[in-house]
Amino acid sequence: MTPASQLVTTAEPVTTDPSHNQVAVSARSLSKTYGTGPTAVHALRSVNLDIERGRFSAIMGPSGSGKSTLLHLLAGLDTASAGSVRIDGQELGALGDDALTRLRRDRVGFVFQSFNLIPTLTAAENIRLPLDLAGRQPDRAWFDYVIASVGIADRLNHRPSELSGGQRQRVAVARALVTRPAVAFADEPTGNLDSVSGAEVLRLLRDAVTHAGQTVVMVTHDPAAAAHADRVVMLADGMIRHDLIAPGLDAIVAAVASGSASA
Amino acid sequence: MYTLNATFRNLRTGASRVWLGGLAIALSVAFVVAGTLVAEASRARIVEPALSAPVGTTGVIVAESGRLPAAAAELGVAASDRTVVLFGPDGRSELAGERRVFLADGRAVRMVSGELPGGADEIALDSSAAGILGLGAGDSVPVRTEDGSVVVMRVSGTVVPRTGTTGVAATVAGMERLLGPGVDQVQLRGSAAETADAVAALGDAVRYTDLRGQQQQESAQAGRGLGVLGLLLSTLTVVCAVAGTFVIANTFYVVAAGRRREAALLRAVGATKSQVRRVFAVEALSLGTVASVIGVVAGASAGTLVGRFMGFHVAPDARLIVVGLVLGMVVTLAGTWGPVRGIAQVAPVAALGAAELTEVERPSQVRWALVLPLVIGAALAVQVPIVGAVIGGVLTFIALVVLGPILVPRIGRIVVRGRGPVAKLARANVVRYPKRSARTSVAVVLGVALATSVTALVTAAGNLAELMPESIVTVYAPTVTTDMEQVLSGLPGVDSVDPMGPSELRLNTSPALTDEVATEVAGQLPNWPGARLGTDADRAAEYSSAVAWITTSLGAVAAMSLIVGLLGVLNTVRLAALERRREFAVLRAIGMTRGQLVRLVVREAMGLAGIGVFLGLVLGAATIYGMLGMLSLLLIPLISWWLVASICVAVLVVAAVGAVFPARAAARVSPAYALADTTN
Ligand SMILES: Nc1ncnc2c1ncn2[C@@H]1O[C@H](COP(=O)(O)OP(=O)(O)O)[C@@H](O)[C@H]1O
Ligand SMILES: [Mg+2]
Numbered sequence: 001m002t003p004a005s006q007l008v009t010t011a012e013p014v015t016t017d018p019s020h021n022q023v024a025v026s027a028r029s030l031s032k033t034y035g036t037g038p039t040a041v042h043a044l045r046s047v048n049l050d051i052e053r054g055r056f057s058a059i060m061g062p063s064g065s066g067k068s069t070l071l072h073l074l075a076g077l078d079t080a081s082a083g084s085v086r087i088d089g090q091e092l093g094a095l096g097d098d099a100l101t102r103l104r105r106d107r108v109g110f111v112f113q114s115f116n117l118i119p120t121l122t123a124a125e126n127i128r129l130p131l132d133l134a135g136r137q138p139d140r141a142w143f144d145y146v147i148a149s150v151g152i153a154d155r156l157n158h159r160p161s162e163l164s165g166g167q168r169q170r171v172a173v174a175r176a177l178v179t180r181p182a183v184a185f186a187d188e189p190t191g192n193l194d195s196v197s198g199a200e201v202l203r204l205l206r207d208a209v210t211h212a213g214q215t216v217v218m219v220t221h222d223p224a225a226a227a228h229a230d231r232v233v234m235l236a237d238g239m240i241r242h243d244l245i246a247p248g249l250d251a252i253v254a255a256v257a258s259g260s261a262s263a
Numbered sequence: 264m265y266t267l268n269a270t271f272r273n274l275r276t277g278a279s280r281v282w283l284g285g286l287a288i289a290l291s292v293a294f295v296v297a298g299t300l301v302a303e304a305s306r307a308r309i310v311e312p313a314l315s316a317p318v319g320t321t322g323v324i325v326a327e328s329g330r331l332p333a334a335a336a337e338l339g340v341a342a343s344d345r346t347v348v349l350f351g352p353d354g355r356s357e358l359a360g361e362r363r364v365f366l367a368d369g370r371a372v373r374m375v376s377g378e379l380p381g382g383a384d385e386i387a388l389d390s391s392a393a394g395i396l397g398l399g400a401g402d403s404v405p406v407r408t409e410d411g412s413v414v415v416m417r418v419s420g421t422v423v424p425r426t427g428t429t430g431v432a433a434t435v436a437g438m439e440r441l442l443g444p445g446v447d448q449v450q451l452r453g454s455a456a457e458t459a460d461a462v463a464a465l466g467d468a469v470r471y472t473d474l475r476g477q478q479q480q481e482s483a484q485a486g487r488g489l490g491v492l493g494l495l496l497s498t499l500t501v502v503c504a505v506a507g508t509f510v511i512a513n514t515f516y517v518v519a520a521g522r523r524r525e526a527a528l529l530r531a532v533g534a535t536k537s538q539v540r541r542v543f544a545v546e547a548l549s550l551g552t553v554a555s556v557i558g559v560v561a562g563a564s565a566g567t568l569v570g571r572f573m574g575f576h577v578a579p580d581a582r583l584i585v586v587g588l589v590l591g592m593v594v595t596l597a598g599t600w601g602p603v604r605g606i607a608q609v610a611p612v613a614a615l616g617a618a619e620l621t622e623v624e625r626p627s628q629v630r631w632a633l634v635l636p637l638v639i640g641a642a643l644a645v646q647v648p649i650v651g652a653v654i655g656g657v658l659t660f661i662a663l664v665v666l667g668p669i670l671v672p673r674i675g676r677i678v679v680r681g682r683g684p685v686a687k688l689a690r691a692n693v694v695r696y697p698k699r700s701a702r703t704s705v706a707v708v709l710g711v712a713l714a715t716s717v718t719a720l721v722t723a724a725g726n727l728a729e730l731m732p733e734s735i736v737t738v739y740a741p742t743v744t745t746d747m748e749q750v751l752s753g754l755p756g757v758d759s760v761d762p763m764g765p766s767e768l769r770l771n772t773s774p775a776l777t778d779e780v781a782t783e784v785a786g787q788l789p790n791w792p793g794a795r796l797g798t799d800a801d802r803a804a805e806y807s808s809a810v811a812w813i814t815t816s817l818g819a820v821a822a823m824s825l826i827v828g829l830l831g832v833l834n835t836v837r838l839a840a841l842e843r844r845r846e847f848a849v850l851r852a853i854g855m856t857r858g859q860l861v862r863l864v865v866r867e868a869m870g871l872a873g874i875g876v877f878l879g880l881v882l883g884a885a886t887i888y889g890m891l892g893m894l895s896l897l898l899i900p901l902i903s904w905w906l907v908a909s910i911c912v913a914v915l916v917v918a919a920v921g922a923v924f925p926a927r928a929a930a931r932v933s934p935a936y937a938l939a940d941t942t943n
Contacts, residue, residue, distance in 0.1 A: 068938060077852060077935040098856050104934070105854020116849040116937055120691030132684035133854045175853065187938050 025051040029083035043069040045238040056209040058226040061235035088182040109176030109184035113191040117160040124156040166197025186218040223252040283834035284514030285554040291507030292558025300566030304575035377420020383436035386416040506706030510831035511598035517838040519606040531611035540607040547599035555591025626668035637662035667701025678873030689866035704875035706828030711879025713821035718903040736770040737797025840929035848936035861926040868922030
């Protein structure tokens with residue numbers, strides 16, 4: 001940790017939930033600026049955030065507020081302009097590309113808005129892919145749990161094109177969880193789904209947290225989706241505007257309204 | 264309207280995507296142009312003097328006794344079978360060694376540049392000697408005369424003599440200056456009408472031979488050489504055209520697939536099919552035009568360089584330029600017709616479809632049915648010798664092209680081996696678009712098939728030398744004279760006599776009479792000092808040099824096809840990498856290292872090349888079988904497997920090494936791109 005970020009850490013309170021002190025992902029003074037000079041866009045402005053282990057966190061905010069940027073940085077997909085990110089205690093800034101890739105492979109899972117299954121692989125192969133890439137054997141019991149949770153035992157040998165959107169996204173969730181990651185990130189996972197399929201996917205994520213102790217961070221526009229989370233972080237203009245613990249749908253809607261009113 | 268224009272602009276393929284396809288067209292055109300130039304130049308050297316009207320020479324007169332009448336000496340160029348020695352321009356080094364004087368004995372010189380010699384101090388040089396000595400019309404050349412002194416002659420121009428000879432031509436006065444008195448032959452210049460009277464005036468003092476009549480006879484004989492050459496040139500043209508067509512077709516199919524949504528969007532907002540089509544058609548035509556021009560220029564330059572290096576006189580003409588341009592445009596049209604039509608067929612509603620990673624293609628099994636008649640046709644065709652083999656080969660090739668998309672998934676699983684995740688993904692990607700993979704492999708298939716047949720031919724040639732036609736008796740002499748020809752063609756059992764060069768005559772007989780004719784000829788030989796009968800060794804040498812010429816040429820065609828084919832493999836891999844940017848980003852995001860991604864793309868390239876190699880070996884084996892029939896069963900153990908294996912390995916290695924560049928570019932994609940909301 002650099003002296004500068006330590007200074008900032010003491011200067012600003014860290015948004016964290018005191019009841020959970022075991023942290024899966026932490027961000028300190030995290031900033032991201034696109035471009036330079038007068039046209040520079042400050043997508044993130046010195047964000048401090050701790051994501052607790054074994055919890056379901058949601059990130060919300062109006063379009064352009066920096067949600068995707070935050071997700072990219074927390075997941076080690078992009079590099080910060082300033083500040084630091086730690087996953088499982090490992091400082092990302094110190095890692096080269098291969099080490100960062102291995103970290104993503106072993107300790108991070110992803111669920112994308114547009115599923116992003118590999119079309120040439122069957123559902124089962126897609127789920128196993130992160131393990132295959134690592135050359136690892138699955139933990140049998142965990143693997144069975146993940147497969148069972150997808151609920152498409154009869155279609156595991158089908159290609160993605162032969163699955164419905166909801167089925168595809170459930171396969172994607174299984175792929176994200178198969179390595180038992182320190183954290184799974186989901187970017188608008190219900191954005192391309194009908195409400196029934198969306199609810200199933202949310203239940204799957206919720207169950208992974210509640211029953212299997214997984215850590216999930218989800219970016220979403222949808223207050224109803226966010227209502228499944230244990231915690232909702234609201235961004236505006238690249239800064240954390242609200243940090244709500246287990247808010248109900250009403251509280252989320254109210255916070256969204258206040259956020260857009262102030263924006 | 265502004266936005267619509269912008270969308271139309273978006274629809275364009277983008278030069279960065281299609282330039283490799285353009286390069287394939289240019290290369291195909293260049294190969295054909297260069298190949299034709301070199302081949303025709305070599306033909307000019309080998310058979311053309313007999314084919315084309317000998318410039319400045321209409322006939323030859325030979326003194327019946329002793330010296331030529333003075334009047335005859337004025338009529339043309341002297342010739343002799345004695346030698347002169349030319350020196351380099353510095354007058355000291357014997358660069359060219361001994362050079363035989365041109366033989367006028369019924370044979371013609373062809374002017375290449377400058378004029379035939381006009382005065383006693385002028386000399387026309389053989390063009391290759393002139394090239395070696397660095398001389399042209401107007402230069403001076405020191406020549407050693409028969410008595411050992413050196414005289415300086417002016418070069419009036421350059422000529423091409425017949426096979427294997429080099430020589431000079433001079434006026435009778437000039438020749439006597441070099442060789443002393445005794446010139447007894449003159450090649451006439453001027454038109455037949457002009458010389459006829461003059462020759463008539465000379466009466467019985469000279470014997471006159473009309474070269475025109477002889478020329479017709481020689482043309483017929485040279486036609487055989489032309490047949491082989493023509494076959495080689497058509498093979499070259501067809502192979503290059505087919506190879507180029509499939510590469511450019513693939514380019515546009517892939518680009519069109521990537522632009523489907525935009526095309527659908529345009530259709531949805533009211534663009535007509537032809538408007539959408541036009542965007543692509545205009546681009547295809549511009550690319551074709553530019554590529555054809557580049558190909559013609561590159562081919563003409565390369566052909567001229569190579570031809571000159573080989574000592575031929577090479578001159579690209581307008582006809583060749585037109586042929587090159589037309590070929591390039593035909594290849595472009597044939598290759599882009601399908602995809603350009605296809606892009607406009609897209610349903611407007613496709614614009615609304617979800618953005619997904621591109622799906623997997625399933626070719627129809629109906630193709631099996633189409634192949635049956637082709638295979639039957641091929642099987643029937645090969646019953647007819649030579650022509651049938653060619654037709655059979657073409658039909659088999661078409662059958663393979665039709666079957667390709669169905670075979671690709673099976674072959675892909677054979678050629679991309681390994682159990683790791685990279686091998687598994689590479690295998691899946693190689694068979695993902697069977698049509699595309701099949702199109703990609705076509706040029707490699709042709710190259711490998713040709714190469715295999717050629718190596719088999721080389722091996723076979725050694726064993727088949729005994730099978731050379733028995734119906735020919737060959738006579739060698741230091742100088743073949745018209746006398747000899749007349750005497751030999753008068754012998755019983757001799758059907759015809761073909762002069763094969765300045766010192767070789769070929770007597771065609773019926774096989775049954777060969778031995779008798781040989782005995783008769785042997786009886787005549789003492790009349791001509793130095794003359795002898797051709798032996799089996801001569802025949803074998805001649806046969807193997809003919810085989811070497813054919814195999815070298817076919818080998819060159821195979822190499823060209825392989826070059827275009829490898830370019831096509833890299834083109835496909837590169838386009839696929841661009842097309843799959845998002846998929847690669849996903850793989851990177853979920854834990855594929857850059858190294859693994861590079862290996863994935865490289866293995867895909869090797870897989871595509873491997874499919875080509877596999878099918879090429881099949882087609883090659885089928886071709887050998889078709890050409891040699893049952894014999895091939897005996898020959899299969901003789902196929903040079905080492906050579907074939909080296910070619911295949913080389914193809915795979917080049918594909919792998921070449922793919923490193925697009926692979927590294929692909930591996931640079933940011934994993935964050937996987938989360939982007941856009942399709943591309
Ligand atoms: N690659 C980029 N280049 C330039 N600006 C960007 C880039 N990505 C995002 N931005 C800008 O950063 C800000 C935050 O974007 P983003 O994180 O995508 O917001 P959100 O996901 O909340 O909509 C926006 O103003 C956006 O325009
Ligand atoms: Mg976003």
